[in-house]
Amino acid sequence: MTDLTGDEVTELTLTVNGERFTREVPVRRLLSDFLRHDLGLTGTHVGCEHGVCGCCTVRVDGTAVRSCLMLAVQAEAADVVTIEGLSKEGEPLHPVQQAFQDAHGLQCGFCTPGFVLAVCGVLEDDSRTELLGDDEIREAISGNLCRCTGYQHIVEAVRIADAKMRPGAAAPESRA
Amino acid sequence: MKPGRFKYHPPSSKAEALELKARYDVDGSFLAGGQSLMPMMNMRLAQPEALIDLNRVPELSYVEERGDRVVIGALTRHAEAERDALLGAACPLMGEALRHVGHQVIRNRGTIGGSVAHADSAAELPAALAALEAQITVESSSGERVIEATDFFEFHFMTSLEPTEMVTAISVPRLAPTTGFAFLEVSRRHGDFAVAGVAALVRDGRARLAFAGVTPKPLVVETSDPDPAHDAVAAADEVGLADDLAGSSRYRRRLIAVLARRATERARARARGAGEGS
Numbered sequence: 001m002t003d004l005t006g007d008e009v010t011e012l013t014l015t016v017n018g019e020r021f022t023r024e025v026p027v028r029r030l031l032s033d034f035l036r037h038d039l040g041l042t043g044t045h046v047g048c049e050h051g052v053c054g055c056c057t058v059r060v061d062g063t064a065v066r067s068c069l070m071l072a073v074q075a076e077a078a079d080v081v082t083i084e085g086l087s088k089e090g091e092p093l094h095p096v097q098q099a100f101q102d103a104h105g106l107q108c109g110f111c112t113p114g115f116v117l118a119v120c121g122v123l124e125d126d127s128r129t130e131l132l133g134d135d136e137i138r139e140a141i142s143g144n145l146c147r148c149t150g151y152q153h154i155v156e157a158v159r160i161a162d163a164k165m166r167p168g169a170a171a172p173e174s175r176a
Numbered sequence: 177m178k179p180g181r182f183k184y185h186p187p188s189s190k191a192e193a194l195e196l197k198a199r200y201d202v203d204g205s206f207l208a209g210g211q212s213l214m215p216m217m218n219m220r221l222a223q224p225e226a227l228i229d230l231n232r233v234p235e236l237s238y239v240e241e242r243g244d245r246v247v248i249g250a251l252t253r254h255a256e257a258e259r260d261a262l263l264g265a266a267c268p269l270m271g272e273a274l275r276h277v278g279h280q281v282i283r284n285r286g287t288i289g290g291s292v293a294h295a296d297s298a299a300e301l302p303a304a305l306a307a308l309e310a311q312i313t314v315e316s317s318s319g320e321r322v323i324e325a326t327d328f329f330e331f332h333f334m335t336s337l338e339p340t341e342m343v344t345a346i347s348v349p350r351l352a353p354t355t356g357f358a359f360l361e362v363s364r365r366h367g368d369f370a371v372a373g374v375a376a377l378v379r380d381g382r383a384r385l386a387f388a389g390v391t392p393k394p395l396v397v398e399t400s401d402p403d404p405a406h407d408a409v410a411a412a413d414e415v416g417l418a419d420d421l422a423g424s425s426r427y428r429r430r431l432i433a434v435l436a437r438r439a440t441e442r443a444r445a446r447a448r449g450a451g452e453g454s
Contacts, residue, residue, distance in 0.1 A: 071229075
């Protein structure tokens with residue numbers, strides 16, 4: 001860990017997965033590191049730390065963002081959801097998590113939390129009346145890197161989750 | 177891969193932000209969406225003494241109609257502008273260009289003003305704004321200036337912004353229904369920076385093209401030639417083309433010809449379609 005002695009610190013209060021936390025943090029602490037080191041929520045994975053791999057994706061006030069490109073102090077008063085907050089222990093998985101399991105949308109699992117949270121952000125957009133087409137699914141996951149699966153099963157998982165979360169929605173028109 | 181030390185200032189008004197910038201001058205950086213500055217800070221390519229976080233300045237985030245133009249506040253997120261109904265109706269080229277800016281999760285956070293001030297030569301917005309003859313409003317604690325987009329972008333990551341100034345708004349013209357538009361790009365994956373991209377406007381048989389990713393600033397070409405490729409390649413040859421890991425200059429030269437034709441064709445079809453529909 002970076003030596004933070006002598007750093008400017010500030011008090012931060014925010015909600016993470018429905019629980020309110022107040023912590024003193026150095027202003028240069030990344031949100032990803034705050035979640036992992038200060039709160040022990042190690043489900044948020046850190047791959048590249050410069051916004052390329054997508055593994056650290058979390059939701060801040062409902063919007064999917066890269067937590068390695070946000071300072072923890074910027075999340076003051078925010079409502080953050082990490083992979084740990086999507087479904088509680090002993091309860092059914094979130095439809096996106098379940099679909100990743102059903103479609104074998106993961107192997108080593110390192111990239112999975114980022115994929116799941118980015119996909120949740122896309123699938124919960126209510127402005128759509130049609131299910132996503134393959135091109136749209138691929139575009140939606142283009143900001144997340146997976147080195148195991150070859151993406152086919154992830155695309156399938158997104159398709160399954162989309163159908164489950166939007167019952168009655170029309171199939172996508174065939175697109176050129 | 178962690179940022180170095182900095183003093184953190186979260187001003188709550190534009191005036192306060194500009195005062196801070198006046199105080200720190202080149203040693204202070206504005207933090208908007210952080211999708212370019214934060215990677216640079218994590219890699220220690222940027223180590224500002226002070227960070228002036230604009231995310232608590234709501235007055236910088238808006239999309240408004242003013243006369244025959246649409247004005248976009250600098251802190252408006254890419255995703256917000258992309259979905260904005262007013263901007264989509266008045267200047268649809270913007271939405272088409274914005275869809276190519278990074279990935280969805282990047283656009284959720286990245287801002288219009290941030291992309292403009294960062295001025296990556298491979299970025300989509302500078303080219304779109306150059307094609308549109310957009311105007312960029314910049315302010316410092318001592319006043320405001322309006323700069324034409326074509327004068328604003330000077331070189332890779334270089335603009336005509338003074339150290340104490342902030343980009344506060346972008347204004348784009350309302351396009352007539354008979355003006356055709358298109359934004360196309362070639363990149364390795366959707367969301368990557370453009371190997372080459374082009375914003376095209378067609379009106380009265382005349383095409384105005386602005387290319388991204390090929391020269392140190394947007395390459396603007398105006399032509400009435402039915403085949404725009406020749407004029408586009410000639411303009412590129414005059415400046416010299418980028419030659420890097422994303423693509424050789426020879427490949428880019430080829431892409432310029434192809435993109436010029438495809439974008440002009442699509443823009444012309446849209447202009448005709450609008451004419452028939454009305």
